[in-house]
Amino acid sequence: MKIATYNVNGINGRLPRLLEWLEETRPDVACLQELKTADERFPIDAIRAAGYGALWSGQKAYNGVAILARGSDPVEVRRGLPGDPTDLHSRYLEAAVEGILVASIYLPNGNPQPGPKFDYKLAWFARLHAHAAALLERSQPTVLAGDYNVVPTDRDIYNPASWLDDALLQPESREAYRTLLAQGWIDAIRTRHPDDFTIYTFWDYLRNRWARNAGLRIDHLLLSPDLGPRLVDAGVDREVRGREKASDHAPAWVVLG
DNA sequence: ATGTCGAGCAAAGCTCGA
Numbered sequence A: 001m002k003i004a005t006y007n008v009n010g011i012n013g014r015l016p017r018l019l020e021w022l023e024e025t026r027p028d029v030a031c032l033q034e035l036k037t038a039d040e041r042f043p044i045d046a047i048r049a050a051g052y053g054a055l056w057s058g059q060k061a062y063n064g065v066a067i068l069a070r071g072s073d074p075v076e077v078r079r080g081l082p083g084d085p086t087d088l089h090s091r092y093l094e095a096a097v098e099g100i101l102v103a104s105i106y107l108p109n110g111n112p113q114p115g116p117k118f119d120y121k122l123a124w125f126a127r128l129h130a131h132a133a134a135l136l137e138r139s140q141p142t143v144l145a146g147d148y149n150v151v152p153t154d155r156d157i158y159n160p161a162s163w164l165d166d167a168l169l170q171p172e173s174r175e176a177y178r179t180l181l182a183q184g185w186i187d188a189i190r191t192r193h194p195d196d197f198t199i200y201t202f203w204d205y206l207r208n209r210w211a212r213n214a215g216l217r218i219d220h221l222l223l224s225p226d227l228g229p230r231l232v233d234a235g236v237d238r239e240v241r242g243r244e245k246a247s248d249h250a251p252a253w254v255v256l257g
Numbered sequence B: 001a002t003g004t005c006g007a008g009c010a011a012a013g014c015t016c017g018a
Helices: A015-025 A044-049 A116-137 A171-182 A188-192 A225-230 A238-242
Strands: A002-007 A029-033 A052-057 A065-070 A075-079 A092-097 A100-106 A142-147 A219-223 A231-236 A252-256
Touching (some): A015 A044, A188 A231, A219 A252
Antiparallel strands (some): A029 A065, A075 A092, A092 A100, A142 A219
């Protein structure tokens, strides 16, 4: 079973790219982020025509997450991260697909830092810690997939020098990611590629960063501990980033046996 | 500051968020 995560950076503007990738790689589950569209403009007809059922939580212009399942309709379990009823951003969706609980996560970027956006990022992370711990208590195979907006270590970026003030590299962001892993979650990409320090998922549009492979690893697939023995493979569909009208992220994926 | 995108608003270039 192949589960992927892909920050599409505008699902309508990049729909041909998304459909092409689905056709080429046929993931069983695809978690999408940054839909940047209201619910009523989600391109469900094109996605169904590609062979996928879908759940989505949209928002006009910003955020937005979805879960696609090949040949079936994902069963919605949760919409929105618990812990703050005043938080209206569409950043979390959870569904059951073939016995696996899958979450599509779009963690706040947090820039500029310090400031209210960074505070929101850390508060969102704290809510994720609480919910992720509750998920582990249920002992159901679970995958938390998405754009975490965290570069876990300096081994996950081409060169941290020009990003030192960025929210993605702050010690607080990294500590929050480590705290999540310490609950027992397995970072599938890093576990499968322990010594590959050029495996990235995001290349900024600015300053020719794709051509220079000046990337960051910020999209992650976290597996519940029971899925550890089922980890067969994991990777990044890097070439997708190099295409016309590409998102600034590439899809990342895991195969479970 | 740099400089690249999508999307909204509204009718073209600006603003915002990333």
